[in-house]
Amino acid sequence: MIEDGSSGPKAYFPGPRSENESWVRSEFQAIVDDWFDWRRNSLPGDPAAIGAEERLTPGFLVERERTAQALAELMALLRRETPTYSPRYAGHMVSELSLPALFGHFTALLHNPNNTSREVSKIGTVIEAEAIAMLAEMVGFDPAVARGHFTSGGTMANFEGVWRARYRLDHWLALALWIAETTGETLDLFAAAHMGWARFAELVSRYEPPAAELRQASAVAGNPADVFRRIGVACGRDYSGPVVLVPGNKHFSWQKAANVFGLGEEAFWSAGLDAEGRLDVADLERRLEDAATAGRPVLAVVSVAGTTETGEIDPVDRVCDLLENLQAGRGWRIWHHVDAAYGGFLCTIPDGRHEAVLSPRVRKALKAVGRADSVTIDPHKLGYTPYACGTFLARDADRYTVSVFDAPYLERPHLAQDLWSATLEGSRPASGAAAMWLTGRTIGFRPDRFGAILAGTVRARQVFQDAVRAALPDLRFLEPADSNIACFSLASDGEALSSANRRTAALYDAVREDGDFHLSMTTLRRPGQAAQIAAHAARYGLEDDDDRLVLMRGVFMNPYWSSASVSERLVPEFVAALRRSIETVGA
Known part of the structure; x- marks a missing residue:
């Protein structure tokens, strides 16, 4: 729960069953209405380019229908996309989108400012600077002197x-x-x-x-x-x-x-x-x-x-x-x-x-x-922001300084009006900045606000681990876990690591085939992760005979896991799905 009396994540996410549909529809309609009103009234003296009679001609209507059919095909294709919004998806670092981020992204997308220059983004660049200050303060920089910008990732x-x-x-x-x-x-x-x-x-x-x-x-x-x-x-x-x-x-x-x-x-x-x-x-x-x-x-x-x-x-x-x-x-x-x-x-x-x-x-x-x-x-990870959205932050202007290609080599330029010369990317959308700006203005990046949401995801990982340990003792967790990611292998007491690796990989295939829940697989390798592999083998009494450790990986970043109704229903189902898959794998 967010600690101001609100419903926390429930007020800021669409809901896995479209529970906030009515409100989201009304906000999207308001965004589109405002966009059309802006276009219609910004330069009222300009002539119309598309006449009313032209919009009724057969050729025009054919083109509209062609677009409608292609759009319908695209929507049908995307209905087969991976449902990463669902708490059943715990595969990779992608999850639900927050409503402030979605609204901010969509609003800026329609206006389409290019944050390479204030000439074409007089508002988008200001929103970006304000959003950067919010994120800078979040990580511990002084927002008055920190610098940065949004990137593609x-x-x-x-x-x-x-x-x-x-x-x-x-x-x-x-x-x-x-x-x-x-x-x-x-x-x-x-x-x-x-x-x-x-x-x-x-x-x-x-x-x-x-x-x-x-x-x-x-x-x-x-x-x-x-x-x-x-x-x-x-x-x-x-x-x-x-x-x-x-x-x-x-x-x-x-x-x-x-x-x-x-x-x-x-x-x-x-x-x-x-x-x-x-x-x-x-x-x-x-x-x-x-x-x-x-x-x-x-x-x-x-x-x-x-x-x-x-x-x-x-x-x-x-x-x-x-x-x-x-x-x-x-x-x-x-x-x-x-x-x-x-x-x-x-x-x-x-x-x-x-x-x-x-x-x-x-x-x-x-x-x-x-x-x-x-x-x-990366706001498009635990910031619950649409792709593609990354952020680079520097502690101050000195650290943000980069080469100015047409200046003497002794010059040390600081933040200019236009960032094009200070960013590796040229054209940059304002959509990510707007998503973060609206997130900061609504949820806020404080311990009792955004921190409460993310703490719920860490607890969800802990609840999952406790349930699995109680029911499936042959699933051996990588310890300790620092965040909301749980990794585990399938191994019996005294089993060779090479055998456990084969069975863990088979378990991943079985879970994927079962289809009720989505997990991913990762592999730790020697020599870089040798100490961690050895520690895992020793912790569970495994014969350390392999140069790698194969792990199942669950990323519990979905905000709905903190809902009691979701957790009480889905954690037992998750455990049951793992049990079915383990039985498929066998000894």
Whole structure:
């Protein structure tokens, strides 16, 4: 329940049986009516382009009928689509849409502003800035100084983080290279690449480097092969470029980033995971030392708040502590990006009445997200917003800065009127921003509002696990669970892991064939997730004879699970469906 006397999720979602149909129909009609009224009355002196008599001609009516038939065909096709709105669907990170998000998206869709420029989006860009401030405050940034924008999804938002981290590292290193070549001093590569903007400004004031020469010393603005060679000469060792430190549970978008930004996959160094599948901070520290020893500047450190496979929350607070200590003790300013594409909205739970659904460790991690340099959030996941909608957030204007292609290399532009030069995507719709703006204005991103809804989904996962443990002891859960995702394998006491993996995969096929409920399957693999696999095998007394762990995966993000009528009816049915499928699989 949302704690203001309202009905919580029931007031903000369509209902799995279209319970809010009458209200939703009236709001959609109001949106369409207002849109037509706007078009009719905005420029009343303009001539009509489609006459009344023309609309009655045979040719016009034929074209209308052709469109109506094609539309009917499309609607019929989509009735066979996966019913992801239903609580019976717990397969992937997609669920019901909230009504504020749906109304906001649809309204902006009709007006079709392009947030690349205020010339074509004088309202959409304002809505975007206000929605960004809401989300920035949600993750712990100061909304008055934070910056960001909406993207097509988490992959593009992660790319935006890499782009900005590269911008500042490249500026710092280009200046240091120019100074080393000008003065003949040996380049201290690692210190130079992490010097910070204050030191950068001090050196610019002292040496007054020509902007054109700095561009030629930049691996981004100049010739990267030549710049790498020059860096090697200046520091007295071959230079192989920067690295990005990512946890072993990284999303596939980071491999894409390596390709797109020309860093090479070798440049994405994995930091180890602990036995619970989270970033091992001690190993991260070792990898940072390895990078310093190897002369490989660290473009960024990435931590994950809500892993794709199993929903773990990395110890963001301890990563922040480590990087802040390195800055204070050694002067290293290393970019920290939190990939909270899935778990970002869980930041609404801590400090409220429902925070006990999360462990103290997870609460500490989520409350530290605002200490990072940049954050990715996907409203089209736990924000219950239509696809495609991602968000990139930066702590302040300094961290949001990127290259301006026609400006001197010394310039550090901040937020301009138009964002086209500060976003990797050119044209961007206002629909995602409008969806989040209306969500923030109605539900609100507070612990007693949005946090209450998400806490209900975490409880739903807990209720499911308790019911399964009581009825089906051979379903072995991956422990501990940090969020609303439950993962489990089918295994008997003493069974070989390889056998359990085969039976778990067969169980997935059987559940899919049964069709009453939707789950997904994921696989943990060695060496990256070796400790977690070993811990799972040891916890349940399995013979550890395989290099992977096959898991069934239930994503309990559907808001209707918090309804007593849904939970009391469907949890037993869910357990019964799993029992039928286990009987199909056999020993």
